[in-house]
Amino acid sequence: MKDVAFGQYYPVNSFVHRCDPRLKLFFLVAFIAAIFVANNFWALGACAAVLIAVVALSRVPLGKVLRAIRGVLILVIFSAVISVFFYSGETVYWKYGILCVTREGIFFSVFLIIRLFLLVICSSMLTYTTTPVALTDGIESIFHVHVLALIMSIALRFIPILMDETERIKNAQKARGADFESGNIFKRIKAIVPILIPLILSAFRRADELGDAMDARCYMGGKKRTKYKKLTFSWRDLVAFLTAAALVTGVALLRVYVGGM
Amino acid sequence: MHAIETKDVSFSYEGGGFRIAHLDLTVEEGEFLAVLGHNGSGKSTLARLLNGILVPDSGTIRVFGTPLDDQHLYEVRKQVGVVFQNPDNQTVASIVEDDVAFGAENVGLPREEIAKRVEFALGAVGMLGLRNAVVSRLSGGQKQRVAIAGVLALKPRVMILDESTAMLDPRGRREIVEVVKKLNREEKITVILITHFMEEALLADRAVVMNRGEIALTDTPAGIFARHEELLTYNLALPRIGVIAKKLTEGGLRVRDTLDPEQLAEDIARSVRR
Amino acid sequence: MNIVCEHLTYVYDKGSPFAVKALDDVSLTIAEGEFFGIIGHTGSGKSTFVQHLNGLIRLPSSKKKRYKPEKGEILPTLKVGEYDLTSRKTDFYSLRKKVGMVFQYPEYQLFAETVKDDVAFGLKNFSKGISKEETERAVGDALTACGLDPKEVAEMSPFDLSGGQKRRVAIAGVIVTRPEILVLDEPAAGLDPLGKREVMALLHRLHGSWCKTIVIVSHDMDEIAENCTRAAVFSEGKVVMCLPPRQLFKRTDELLSLGLDIPLVAKICLALQRRGIEIDCDFTADDFVAKVLALRRDRR
Known part of the structure; x- marks a missing residue:
């Protein structure tokens, strides 16, 4: 995973x-x-x-x-x-x-x-x-956009975390009898709500904390920024x-x- | 010069009551301060005020004499590092050393300097061997060490740990405590440790108890834990060892109110033999 | 309902280069009525083990029609009461009603607009067509059992509650179906000391009356010593010890060499031992104090 x-x-x-x-x-x-x-x-x-x-x-x-x-x-x-x-x-x-x-x-x-x-x-x-x-x-260094690489990096960092989290929430709701596998399409979409809401809330909470952590480490956009690993x-x-x-x-x-x- | 000095600082969240009310707090350079308090007492708000993530409604904060205002924001942030609670929500990069470099990159250091600092920071937290590891494969304690290294790469003079051990298992907690102790002793970094764990607070030179956004008590950690009645008023639990000592005393055994199991055992031994 | 597990092995990502053996020939029995503790480091296999108990992780033999065991594979036994978890015919859905599971940080799984709706979620899933009055009563009972006043919180948004309250609402959402076995993965993690104490007190109230058996996964040895009838120590996917606290915490050397903590009372007992005083207690604070006081009486 x-x-x-x-x-x-x-x-x-x-x-x-x-x-x-x-x-x-x-x-x-x-x-x-x-x-x-x-x-x-x-x-x-x-x-x-x-x-x-x-x-x-x-x-x-x-x-x-x-x-x-x-x-x-x-x-x-x-x-x-x-x-x-x-x-x-x-x-x-x-x-x-x-x-x-x-x-x-x-x-x-x-x-x-x-x-x-x-x-x-x-x-x-x-x-x-x-x-x-x-x-x-590589793409960043060819086209000179800093934000792209940062977004990519954060996305890659958080995709596995959120996938784990989805699995955890899904299991927790399954333990409370939620059924994601049967029923028609409407039933199934409705069944996702108990996963989706906690997941979205968690993503927001994480984003909030990450924002604080980035601020605390003096993040101020692309200005002045240097790179540790230069190609x-x-x-x-x-x-x-x-x-x-x-x-x-x-x-x-x-x-x-x-x-x- | 004080490392940190707040004067009459107040802060409230929109719509909420006061989170921090008229707070006066001085932290000396090189000091190890523990901040205790129940959930919602304002401890985390304090951490976020001290490096300008939150801005006080009134009052002043000075860091090594420099006022924390718009003009000096980044200057102060370089000096005051914060490590947060959740090990998963503080890393921006997937590879350990890339994440450690993040802060140093942000302030525009030359590449050779960043490399030096990454080396230093990873060494200080004992993670040099894992510099190329994938963050998501690390243990909780290792992730928090990466977070500490990421802060260290900015060479701060003050480090705030905002319940950074709360989500770790005992092994992870020990790792972090060791690192923090070392940074305080060897690197002379001023440490503000916000925690629920008594054993961690005992490492500090001084402890404060926060309650309703105010500083309710200031004393040595042992002194604070001896004030049983007051702790209860501030919704803090008595240390377990204190409870045992108290029960023994109530049973007629003469034992000191101590936080050290060895000392308690000594008292019990003396008292039983007599 | 007894839990009987023999020779249980589980491998994550089987066949991939990242395969990890999470459980390695685990044999463990948990009797009805126990307050059972599971101890071990992160990654020792304890979470994987408990997720087997309500079929969130299923044995390969319960998934395939004709399961062919690998060469040399010992077929596991896993029974929870009458449910045979190795069989494909088992009704895993109804098993989940009998075995309630509270995950780590359960407050992060709250989702409904009101506390009432959130707690009722499991009930409506498991007891289809349950009447409104019955639901209301069950939700009220569960909240009360968890130390919350239904009148006060039922209509509130769960997200407006304090951390400790949220956790208790989440527990109410699991016990509302009256499971016979309640499994909790670090129920007190992340709470402040007072919040921890409240949650543990809550589990004691539930044990015996509401749920016959309680299984907790915990890192806190004091918690285990104070509460559990027996505890199993997991290490690298194996159960290395499974004893009542009274015997378990006498083996301090083994526990420490596994990098685990020992309870405070055990630390004091060790210190006393070095001073030539043996205290034979069950490592709860009360028993320790009683034994020390008794010893003094005897010596006088």
Whole structure:
């Protein structure tokens, strides 16, 4: 339950984990650009190879990585099936009304599947290897907004607390015979009131106390504020940057010289 | 110079009666003061007044001679740290050292200085080994130590603990008491400890009892706990050991009114053998 | 209703890297009529144990149709009166009516507009279709039993009460259904000494007359010594001792080595022991004083 706070973050120490979050964001954007620029299997293969290297370097277990795919599997299959039947092309294998299966359609679908998988894996690599706080710090340092990072930080701190609290209140009301599992929708909504009211009151009380505690520690908004942990680029980030740049250039060259499938 | 000096301070919440009425309180530098009082006696309001979270309706508060007003608010807040009751409601960051740095970041210290202070503060509360730990996975006592460290990073000269041990188990309470004692002795930090626990109050140099927003009694902690009748008038319970001593006396045994089990045992032994 | 528990093991987040064994082969019997204490550090498993008693945490065998035990797993027994908590057929809902549970800081679970409505919540849930008069009477009785004047507080908002009053309203909201067993997780935590004393006095009034059995989880050894017939010490998911206070607090070395406190009377007894005086008491203040006075009489 408490690990919700870190989203999908997988706590190990690896090359990828230690990269600057800003660079990882840049890498993700570059990678997405690359997979959409790629229009032949060579280029897509290059993208996949780079991603496999990243996954290997990250020390995130393969099972976890593949689990990210599981969440979007149905969506991917669905879009692939649609495109197989509706994509028009020259080499027709089968046709029925407006439905047709063509060589181009099949290629397109396979492409689509690979692209989506690469996309999902690459973005989940970002969340597996970067804490939400580091991520917001990165965004903050790119766009220069202080409040965003603070809100994020507090939210992450209090989400597990409030989830525990919800569980506790729910149990207490269950002990008093509350029933949250049966009845129609109206009954169920009504049943939530005994959880919701104490929860809201508790959230307010906590917010109040947190406000006092922040005041007591001289919080005065973003003015004058300095940062303890400053993001700094290192050789790792240079490697990541060069890889991303090489990938995009490579894929673009393949597009020009090899052409589409 | 007094660490804290309040003169005729009154405060009331909107719609409510007086929470603090004409309060005069002086705390000396390096002193360890315990504040006792039943729930609703104004103890927590006092804590919030002393570092400007609440503003008095009338009267003046001075901290090391500096008046607590709009102009000097942050100057005073840097000097007077407050640790609150609920271990879960005082941390803004999920990682221990990030939270400890929060106050130091707020006042705009350079990064190297923040790093030094985080190191110092975590060391002082014995949490250096857990600097990268996730706050929500810590015990209650550890969370409160993080809260103390977060206050220490501002290098305050006064630390107020507003029932900071009330929600902890005995082990957590011992941890906090040890840390506070050490800060008072070694770092020479003036401590104002608001508490319900007699054993904690006994550590103080001096204790005050609050009642209806006023200071009703001032004495050594032992002196206060010996005033049985008065304690009852202020809705405070007698210390358990006092109750036992009293019953023994009523039974004809000559024992001193003490707060120390060893001393009571000595008296009983002498009295029984005679 | 007796509580019989044998070989109870419980693992949080089973199968995940964060799995924690909260209960490890716990065997414990609590007889009807006891005022039973449960002692232990935070995380020793005591809260997990008590949540089993009214089925808030359910055994895997009571959830699955055909439960296959793991290799080497000893099947637990868990019975509360006639209710077999290992069985899927058990009516857990009606169990909850018999086993009232007061959580830590129960005042934070108050939600209704008036004290009356809040206290009536459990009653209306468990006794569907109960008449208005009956509800009113039961609520009034429960409030009175908790030391509150129904005339004064029934129509008030629970949020306008003092801390100690709120807690008593919350307890009234649990005992209103007249449970046979009342379980309380640190009922006095966070209150000032006077508030603590009131709550403990309240539990004594309830015990025997209102609820046959009371089980309290507490950190306060004086509270345990003064009130309990027996107490179990939990440590790292196991029950390491289960004895009446008279015997339990003689084992001071073991308790201290577990990092637990001992009651004040036990501290005085230890100090007397070092001075060659043995006082054999049940560690309540009254008994201690009586024994000391008796000893003096004998010696004269």
